[in-house]
Amino acid sequence: MSVVLNFKSHLAELFSQALREVAPEQAAATVLIERPKLASHGDYACNLAMQLAKPLRKSPRDIANALIAALPKSEVVEKVEIAGAGFINVFIATAAKQQVVHSVLHAGAGYGHIHLGGGRKLQVEFVSANPTGPLHVGHGRGAAVGDCLCNVLHAAGWNVTREFYYNDAGAQIENLTQSVQLRCKGITPDHSSWPEGGYRGDYIQDVANAYMAGESVESDDQSYTGKGDADDAEAIRHFAVAYLRREQDLDLRAFNVEFDVFSLESALYSEGKVQAAVDGLIASGHTYEQDGALWLRTTDFGDDKDRVMRKTDGGYTYFVPDVAYHLEKWQRGFVRVVNEQGADHHSTITRVRAGLQALDVGIPKGWPDYVLHQMVTVLKNGEEVKISKRAGSYVTLRDLIDEVGCDATRYFLAARHPDSQLVFDIDLAKSRSNDNPVYYIQYAHARISTVLESWGGERGELLQAEVGLLDSEYETALLQLMIDYPQVIENAAEELAPHLIAFYLKDLAAAFHSYYNASRFLVEDAAVKHARLALIAATAQVMHNGLTLLGVSAPDRM
Numbered sequence: 001m002s003v004v005l006n007f008k009s010h011l012a013e014l015f016s017q018a019l020r021e022v023a024p025e026q027a028a029a030t031v032l033i034e035r036p037k038l039a040s041h042g043d044y045a046c047n048l049a050m051q052l053a054k055p056l057r058k059s060p061r062d063i064a065n066a067l068i069a070a071l072p073k074s075e076v077v078e079k080v081e082i083a084g085a086g087f088i089n090v091f092i093a094t095a096a097k098q099q100v101v102h103s104v105l106h107a108g109a110g111y112g113h114i115h116l117g118g119g120r121k122l123q124v125e126f127v128s129a130n131p132t133g134p135l136h137v138g139h140g141r142g143a144a145v146g147d148c149l150c151n152v153l154h155a156a157g158w159n160v161t162r163e164f165y166y167n168d169a170g171a172q173i174e175n176l177t178q179s180v181q182l183r184c185k186g187i188t189p190d191h192s193s194w195p196e197g198g199y200r201g202d203y204i205q206d207v208a209n210a211y212m213a214g215e216s217v218e219s220d221d222q223s224y225t226g227k228g229d230a231d232d233a234e235a236i237r238h239f240a241v242a243y244l245r246r247e248q249d250l251d252l253r254a255f256n257v258e259f260d261v262f263s264l265e266s267a268l269y270s271e272g273k274v275q276a277a278v279d280g281l282i283a284s285g286h287t288y289e290q291d292g293a294l295w296l297r298t299t300d301f302g303d304d305k306d307r308v309m310r311k312t313d314g315g316y317t318y319f320v321p322d323v324a325y326h327l328e329k330w331q332r333g334f335v336r337v338v339n340e341q342g343a344d345h346h347s348t349i350t351r352v353r354a355g356l357q358a359l360d361v362g363i364p365k366g367w368p369d370y371v372l373h374q375m376v377t378v379l380k381n382g383e384e385v386k387i388s389k390r391a392g393s394y395v396t397l398r399d400l401i402d403e404v405g406c407d408a409t410r411y412f413l414a415a416r417h418p419d420s421q422l423v424f425d426i427d428l429a430k431s432r433s434n435d436n437p438v439y440y441i442q443y444a445h446a447r448i449s450t451v452l453e454s455w456g457g458e459r460g461e462l463l464q465a466e467v468g469l470l471d472s473e474y475e476t477a478l479l480q481l482m483i484d485y486p487q488v489i490e491n492a493a494e495e496l497a498p499h500l501i502a503f504y505l506k507d508l509a510a511a512f513h514s515y516y517n518a519s520r521f522l523v524e525d526a527a528v529k530h531a532r533l534a535l536i537a538a539t540a541q542v543m544h545n546g547l548t549l550l551g552v553s554a555p556d557r558m
Contacts, residue, residue, distance in 0.1 A: 005103055006114065006486045008033045008044065010076060011090060015046055018070035022063070026052055035484075042081065042089035043480075049086040060086025097479045098467040104482055104538035105463055112485045112545055116493055117158030121333050124150050126340035127252070128165045131244040132176045133201060134388070135251045137376040137413075138342055140397035141422065144413035144551070145373055146340035147257045148498035151549040153338075156493035161334070163261040165325065168241050169269070170318075175199065176244075177237040183208035184230035201392035203247070211239045219245035251398050255406060256551050268321050268328075277324035277359070278309065278316070286358040301354035319348055323355035330356070330363050337368035338496060340418075346372055371496050373418035380426040404429040407552045411438045414550055415502035432558075437506050441543065442555055444509035444516075448540040449556035451521050455533055465534035466527050474515035475535060481508050482542050489549075498549070505546045512539050 012031045020027045029051060036045045049064035056063060064086045071080065078093040104111045126146025129139045147162070154160045167173070179198040187193060189200040210217065211226035217239070224242035227235045252258070268274050278294075281287050286297045287309065294310035309320050329337050339345075349370050356363045378385040378395050388396045400409045408429040415437065416422050434440050452459075470479065485504070492500040521532045544554040 018067045021070040022066045043092040044090045046088040101467045101538045115157040122158040122336040123161045123334040124338045125163045131241045135397040136394045141413045148414045152492045162259045164259045165263040167265045169266045180240045217243045274324045298354035301357045319351040340371045343372045376422045378424045408438045410551045441509040444512045445543045445554045446558040448536045462534040465530040469531040477511045
């Protein structure tokens, strides 16, 4: 039997061929293949006949009969039935399902990867924290979601670039500079002269001490040496930004997150990109002067009111460099851009998109995409944790990593839809119980590794296993879940929803634990033994692949 790695795509192609024969004028119609809610309705269902009833002016059942008659033969399909008004239910041959074991074992780490992106250039901007302090748990959620999203999009066939953009200019950096400078002069936050917007965390003293000692700091994208001069605000600014960027880099490395590109807000000004974007907007005819300010007519592009670009004091509002930055992304050849940011950025989406449309340079409407994450509440002993010893006013990402480890931190921060509030329960994340989803999934992988180690045979033997012997309800459940894995990746990539991988892995682990509790693997019958071992080896491979997308390890022992 020929190997099919994605049953849903295979069926979509079969129905597309049938459609071209039955109704060539409707050949461009979308062929939607779905999983029915009831197993009695088959493995997959197609609503194409219902969809074509109106344009073809025929009954759905007549169209369904014609489509089934024109459906190319496939050894994957056992039977096809019409249900209700004209739904087409497809039953997959048991032998085809069983072959997924060999498919997984042959493909290994590549199983589940698809060609949705076709190698096109895609950029994901995430974290993008201001260099004013340690990364907090909100940044951590952005890092987990953004990095997992990059992994998923890469598995879906996109050429992904990871990018970090940070604001190294503006009021917050001025507050940082002033805070460090005061600490250099021995003035602490409890002094009456401490500015209202100053940063009070102990880390500010660490920055000041390092600057006064003339230390050299190096981050992923810049380095600077302290001058030890408490009156040189410009030197303090450069040093503080470099120092805190290094600290953020160390936090991200501890979180197994790396970036391909770092972009600076200051460079947009120094390299003339902001001015070029403003000139382009003026030339497009979508700007006007009023009350001494320059306005962008964003209402032309769906905004509820026009927005100020250049204030009366000559400075630009914050969305203008964002437009310039995204114009530069487009000019770098990214056909798709995804911004993973906190929910507080929601108000900027319409403005940035309006600015890009107003430039009239061919950027598609609705570009770029946004994934916005909600806040994180941290619980310990049933109570909310609000402060960090290091940062003072908030819980840092490093606090979580030090407390529960990288694996649990990444999983918990990425395992819910970004748009939902997240409660991070430290006690649950540290527990070694089935209630902890990280432990539950990793324990399933470790259990399989232990069985295979006890067997002691060569993995190559399993490639020849008689998978036709895998017919119990537990085995069928595992087979179907492995069949679903490529589709889960496709859904996660299309919906920009990496949490779907976490959901899937919990289901896969549950199916395996049920199989483990109900079955024996090292039985005397060699054919049965090899078939079962092949099945659980394939299950472990899919678990490993999915955990890799989440940036979580797949231990062989626990």
